[in-house]
Amino acid sequence: MLAQFTGGISPVALSLAWLDWSSHLAAAPQRQTEIVKNAVRDTGRFVEAALHATSPDRKPWSVIQPQRRDRRFREPQWETAPFNLMAQAFLLGESWWHDAATGVRGVAPANEAVVEFATRQMLDIFAPSNFAATNPEVLEKAFQSGGENFVFGLQNWCNDLMRMLSGAKPAGDGQFVVGKTVAASPGKVVYRNELIELIQYHPTTAQVRPEPILIVPAWIMKYYILDLSPHNSLVRYLTGQGFTVFAISWRNPDAKDRDVAFDDYRKSGVMAALDTIGRIVPGRAIHALGYCLGGTLLSIAAAAMARDGDKRLGTISLLAAQTDFTEAGELTLFINESQVAFLEDMMWKRGYLDTTQMAGAFALLRSNDLIWSRLSHDYLMGEASSPSDLMAWNADATRLPYRMHSEYLRKLFLDNDLAEGHYRVDDRNISLSDIHAPMFVVGTLSDHVAPWRSVYKLHYQVDADVTFLLTSGGHNAGVVAAPEEPGHSYQLMTKAADAPYVGPDEWLKLAPHVEGSWWPEWSKWLAARSGEPCDPPQIGLGDGSGLPDAPGDYVHT
Template identity: 55%
Template sequence: MTLATPPDTLPRKRHRATPKRPDPGPAVTPPLATTPSDPDFRSLDRALRATAARLTQGLSPSVIMEAWTDWVVHLSASPGRRLGWTLSVADAAGRLAVWLADTAAGGKPAPLIEPSAGDHRFTDPVWHQWPHVAVAQAYLLGEKLLVDIARRVPGVARQHENELAFLFTQWVDILSPTNLPWVNPVIMGRTLQEGGMNLVRGGLNWLEDAGRLARGAPPVGTEEFQVGRDVAVTPGTVIHRNRLMEVIQYAPTTPTVHAEPILIVPAWIMKYYILDLRPENSLVRWLVDQGHTVFMVSWKNPVADDRDLSLDDYRRLGVMAALDAVSAAVPGRRIHACGYCLGGTILSIAAATMARDGDDRLASLSLLAAQTDFAEAGELMLFLDERQISLLDDLMWRQGYLSGAQMSGAFQLLRPNDLIWSRVIRDYLLGDREPMTDLMAWNADSTRMPARMHGEYLRSLFLENRLTAGRFAVDGRVIALRDLKVPIFALGTVRDHVAPWRSVYKISLFSDTDVTFTLVSGGHNVGIVNPPALQRGSYQLMTRHPDQRYVDPDTWAAQAPHHAGSWWPAWEEWLCGTGARAKTAPPALSTGLAAAPGSYVHQG
């Protein structure tokens, strides 16, 4: 195993009596030792836990029970908290009664409570009419009170408070009046208007979706966006392939190009072509048209036989092999490396290793919605502890991987109203189909995660945060982000539930070089795919130099200037300003192994 435990946690000699420091353990739990007289029943245990994990969608029941028990025990011993919450309920009920009376009498009092930012369930004007507005107000008050009782109970662990608040929110979302056809005025109005035909269409939509799910077929409409025909069509060739990835070199479109090429390392949790959708919104095509030589990593979609691929394999066979391929195609040139999401994390690890070992091939480092510190990784951390990861290990042990459907289910729970219930209402109760888009089709083209790599990733980064704690070792030696001396461009998105922008921002805290941070409007995907021609969105940008004091993220957001439009031109200008300004003839584009988009992107 190349990804090693740091030297300070290596086993000590037997004759030393000094107590050992707590060891976070290896990234993958080693198999239990057995003897002929001591049969290994671990496989039976893991099979049973894997079955339970499939039934619970990978959520550990013990995590929920511990949080629930902690809350019940301390709430029962806190009569003051119960009394205070009861008085809050009584006060809310009284205010609601007065408000209802005023509204019923024809008055127009201000709402008692407004939906939280990003809650679009009650935006339809009919929800502001009597009596539907009363239902909405009563629900929103009840939602706030129920989530409030999960918090501020003396003695309950903060982690358990957050877990229960999250679960209470999930339960309340299920009972939202917008989800009940006999309460939702939008659904009732459509049903009366169409004589129930919307429900007939919705039932047919559900049958079609259920059939596709049973067959493992993609959602309706994805056939309109075929890879290599409609999306991922920027001309190029595959110049390198190994068991983990392909490297695509894109054909130039300008008579001269910038001397230093760009290598993009996308996340392996999804297919690479989010950065090369249709020509009009392809980041790759746009960069090529600006005169850049662009290379792209296209990851293999792992299968059960790839279960033993490690996190360090993604560094060696992924990032480092891609850098070698680019260096061979454009010899003697430094490289602008760009990583998106998980690709940015592994690129940071590779770059820090290169800095430690004196490898100076990088001209700059761009991290798009990519985390290097995981202390504030958002709601994904709520249920992530050793028990949860062990359950996922058992699930992946049986399959050899974590499937795309299992991962997407976890992400959907972070935004259930937007990603689950709004679709249920639109597709099955209103009988409408949202038109498929290229981004939606890409999102449905999910990939798998190898068992070993995913376990190592969750333990060493999410759970133990080794990279910024000075305990992440490569080839037996610790690496440090402070060794990076190349300029860094880090980007976060305002509404990111996968890589919260304040977490992405922390690269500025752990690095000792110029860091240009950009905060863009939108979410994890839409914020990235924002071509200048659309003239939408906005961004903030500001650079911190090594000799300047650290600025916390909220202060940064208050100080950084705002700019309208796409962040792409600002990034491209930054790339041109950080490297060699010379231009040269385009490098030769050989026939390679295959034409872009290659073969790995087609793997289902």
């Protein structure tokens, strides 16, 4: 009951973090003095700026500027008085609290991060952009529309409230229909078990590369993030480049699946798919691609296969996938022993982790973009958000079985078994160092879920040639980077298995910048490790099993 009230966040974990910080700060008079001095200094700077607020040669943002990724105050209206002073006062307070919450000797780093994050979340509530009277953009819109924006904003709020209470999809999502406008690449389900449907996509070229591609998506969300609209579908792009593509579609679990284990996803997911592909195109090496948690699972499967002498994987590609979770970004703030125990208690009653808990955690990681900016845009400006295929996919959430999610959090996040060589498959240890197949690893520059420096750690974990690519964008938008879309760029460099290790900061300086999508680069990399084009393989096993066409049935559950 308490977990449902707090949204799945453990109050004990938060209390312990605050106690650690406050007690060490209380015992550090020198740090207290520094914090007070900083407050006096910032107050003086602000007063001086306020005294010159009406000066004709006044420069906006003379005291403090918004960070590059802070889009709340980017419009020119925020450069006018008194709104510029309000914004600077808020940013100074935010900066002062960040300084006060960090740098206290003796505080555990994890607790310091929790305090800083929680403080930032509370301060963001009071940003001047969140209130009509202190937001110049809202006031200008109200003046131009005669206050009509507030009427439209109230309508938007009522519509969102009704949709939330009824469980309906967000407004505008009706134009994105799975199987028609999204997840619409032609194909057929060629295998099904209790956990997956395996989709084989129809070829779109006269000849194809002999080595098929297997896509292993995360089961946190629906698989079709890589098969969105036709213009930004990675599946459609790959078939257009002459590849035979298979993709796993995970079934959405419910309460009866509470005891499905993490290793069941490997056996009934990755391994079952590889076995089926081996029957359709026997004797062919397979290009395996894993995205997010699917990439972590693929890494585990690949290490176990390498340990057992299974050489079916010709190459391995990982998109925003972590194999070492010691620096997994702000997501780790929600994962410690107290928090995991709290989540387990909550999941025990239901048998699964509900979609709202995960969506809430991800929203907090980008609260300015996903919560407060939307409040201002939809409810104060009265402008309904334009729907997109990516937003529709994001709202099509899935559940996570109790046992699987508990094992995932404990073995990978808390204990970091995979990186430390303690992870066991079939009651035997596996090691990523056993992987020798060439690897193509993609990190995204603004990733809040799998920070690229964490993804980069694979360089010293495997004994293989690693081509690392860092692309612009975030965890989803950076991966869904169609060549026709402007604004994409990336850096790329390959490290041979026997080459010296290059750290991430040095890599960032050495790797050349390239404008455009990373998809053609990866396609070229795959083609260089594939055989000469040949006739396309048959669709399925030819046994007339009566399975449905793509996108299958599981995607609708």
